Amino acid sequence: xxxxxxxxxxxxxxxxxxxxxxxxxxxxxxxxxxxxxxxxxxxxxxxxxxxxxxxxxxxxxxxxxxxxxxxxxxxxxxxxxxxxxxxxxxxxxxxxxxxxxxxxxxxxxxxxxxxxxxxxxxxxxxxxxxxxxxxxxxxxxxxxxxxxxxxxxxxxxxxxxxxxxxxxxxxxxxxxxxxxxxxxxxxxxxxxxxxxxxxxxxxxxxxxxxxxxxxxxxxxxxxxxxxxxxxxxxxxxxxxxxxxxxxxxxxxxxxxxxxxxxxxxxxxxxxxxxxxxxxxxxxxxxxxxxxxxxxxxxxxxxxxxxxxxxxxxxxxxxxxxxxxxxxxxxxxxxxxxxxxxxxxxxxxxxxxxxxxxxxxxxxxxxxxxxxxxxxxxxxxxxxxxxxxxxxxxxxxx
Amino acid sequence: xxxxxxxxxxxxxxxxxxxxxxxxxxxxxxxxxxxxxxxxxxxxxxxxxxxxxxxxxxxxxxxxxxxxxxxxxxxxxxxxxxxxxxxxxxxxxxxxxxxxxxxxxxxxxxxxxxxxxxxxxxxxxxxxxxxxxxxxxxxxxxxxxxxxxxxxxxxxxxxxxxxxxxxxxxxxxxxxxxxxxxxx
Numbered sequence: 001x002x003x004x005x006x007x008x009x010x011x012x013x014x015x016x017x018x019x020x021x022x023x024x025x026x027x028x029x030x031x032x033x034x035x036x037x038x039x040x041x042x043x044x045x046x047x048x049x050x051x052x053x054x055x056x057x058x059x060x061x062x063x064x065x066x067x068x069x070x071x072x073x074x075x076x077x078x079x080x081x082x083x084x085x086x087x088x089x090x091x092x093x094x095x096x097x098x099x100x101x102x103x104x105x106x107x108x109x110x111x112x113x114x115x116x117x118x119x120x121x122x123x124x125x126x127x128x129x130x131x132x133x134x135x136x137x138x139x140x141x142x143x144x145x146x147x148x149x150x151x152x153x154x155x156x157x158x159x160x161x162x163x164x165x166x167x168x169x170x171x172x173x174x175x176x177x178x179x180x181x182x183x184x185x186x187x188x189x190x191x192x193x194x195x196x197x198x199x200x201x202x203x204x205x206x207x208x209x210x211x212x213x214x215x216x217x218x219x220x221x222x223x224x225x226x227x228x229x230x231x232x233x234x235x236x237x238x239x240x241x242x243x244x245x246x247x248x249x250x251x252x253x254x255x256x257x258x259x260x261x262x263x264x265x266x267x268x269x270x271x272x273x274x275x276x277x278x279x280x281x282x283x284x285x286x287x288x289x290x291x292x293x294x295x296x297x298x299x300x301x302x303x304x305x306x307x308x309x310x311x312x313x314x315x316x317x318x319x320x321x322x323x324x325x326x327x328x329x330x331x332x333x334x335x336x337x338x339x340x341x342x343x344x345x346x347x348x349x350x351x352x353x354x355x356x357x358x359x360x361x362x363x364x365x366x367x368x369x370x371x372x373x374x375x376x377x378x379x380x381x382x383x384x385x386x387x388x389x390x391x392x393x394x395x396x397x
Numbered sequence: 398x399x400x401x402x403x404x405x406x407x408x409x410x411x412x413x414x415x416x417x418x419x420x421x422x423x424x425x426x427x428x429x430x431x432x433x434x435x436x437x438x439x440x441x442x443x444x445x446x447x448x449x450x451x452x453x454x455x456x457x458x459x460x461x462x463x464x465x466x467x468x469x470x471x472x473x474x475x476x477x478x479x480x481x482x483x484x485x486x487x488x489x490x491x492x493x494x495x496x497x498x499x500x501x502x503x504x505x506x507x508x509x510x511x512x513x514x515x516x517x518x519x520x521x522x523x524x525x526x527x528x529x530x531x532x533x534x535x536x537x538x539x540x541x542x543x544x545x546x547x548x549x550x551x552x553x554x555x556x557x558x559x560x561x562x563x564x565x566x567x568x569x570x571x572x573x574x575x576x577x578x579x580x581x
Contacts, residue, residue, distance in 0.1 A: 016527070016528050019527070022524070095427075095428055095431055095432060096432065096436055096441075098441050100441070115417075119413070122413070126409065148409065149408075149409040149412045149413055149416075150404065150408075150409070150412060151402075151404040151408045151409035151412070152402050152403050152404050153402040153403075153404045153405060153406055153408060153409070154402070155400070155402060155406055157406045158406040158407060158409070161406070161407060161410060162410075165410070
């Protein structure tokens, strides 16, 4: 309905934004932060499917997904530090943890998860590292010495204990990965002043989209790395990953839609603001891209790929495409939640706009650099630890 | 017979446990070292921060502080539609001008095209932060074209900056015309 129809007073009241709502403070960096932590949590779930739930088909990517998770976890704080005006004060959060501050919890949740992931990698790779240490010389020998915690013992007795520790770490790692990412969702879901964010479904949606993006990320990098190194791709593994991707994506997509539907059905006093947001500033990024192109198409593609046995070449053609689409879908979802929630003014009468610049501190270029950084770190890790199990013929777990 | 190793079967686990314990102890030690003494004195913040905040020198004053000396401008500014605009918003903080009752510096008075930039800080149509009824927002040079003046004109050629409608109202009065709308 046109505002002009209500006369001058309504026209004056239209697009009335409080001055403190004009600027979108949580920029691209805060879009990347849940995206990167989501990739970490999702990759860890893939590894746990093998180590805890014994999905044997996932063996080829079980170790790789841990290293993938580590590479992204190292960079998970970078967008936050770049967002802060005084990043050196971030450690105060660890020094004086405020028990009533949801945001201050991140330091401890992140650190605890980091320790668990690092320990699991140390134990899983220990026999490999011990073998590599014997062959290595110079600087690399020292690196492997540190990674092996100075031990050369790979006796049956020590490996048995390692195995128990690995199972324990993987088992507590699952709730911790869920906590890490559920917590990120909670940061948004717990902001009661923002009707787009404030829903108990938010941690769940974040968690499910995290699993989805992590699995998709593993599929893309696995196929890409295998193609580059000219190794044979384990089709069974890809097929299983696709099935899990579909399973998690059904839940993710359904909950995203349920959340929107419950807002629509309850139609409380905030709904008209949300409605104008979804039909106005978010129309393209939400309806056209996130839902129309990058959810509906992958949804049916994944369904076909899971239900019909594709020819190997066809499966390996569609798997990376559908995975990249899912990765874009999750990035769009983060954008629509993080930026979208800030576009509406608390006046509930207007919306602001957000256009990230290329070269500003929190602009597009820094965002690209931060997204490339984990890939570079993963490459460096790949120089030290072998990604694939059969590289040295030693089986760890 | 099994191969002999230099390290014990559980050596690495023990070492890791020791590393974690040492790290935790160092963390607690570091916390004790870096934690401000007055942390938590009154609540969840550094108690001495209250003293620090109290010692921050006040740099801004109210318009009345300016009007104590600047009498002629007071008469104009307090009557016009800009009466709620702080003097310091255009001229800078009081502390740069007066310290301990003595004049310590000259505050800037915007000249030439700087004036246009200053006006557009609030009156720019791009900023949609406030409703039309509370602030006049314009686009340049559209506004000059509408008013049928040269597009090179500066804001203060038509508007007295302290009372933007002073001359406009006078001109209407001279011509015996009435102003549109409810402009005061």
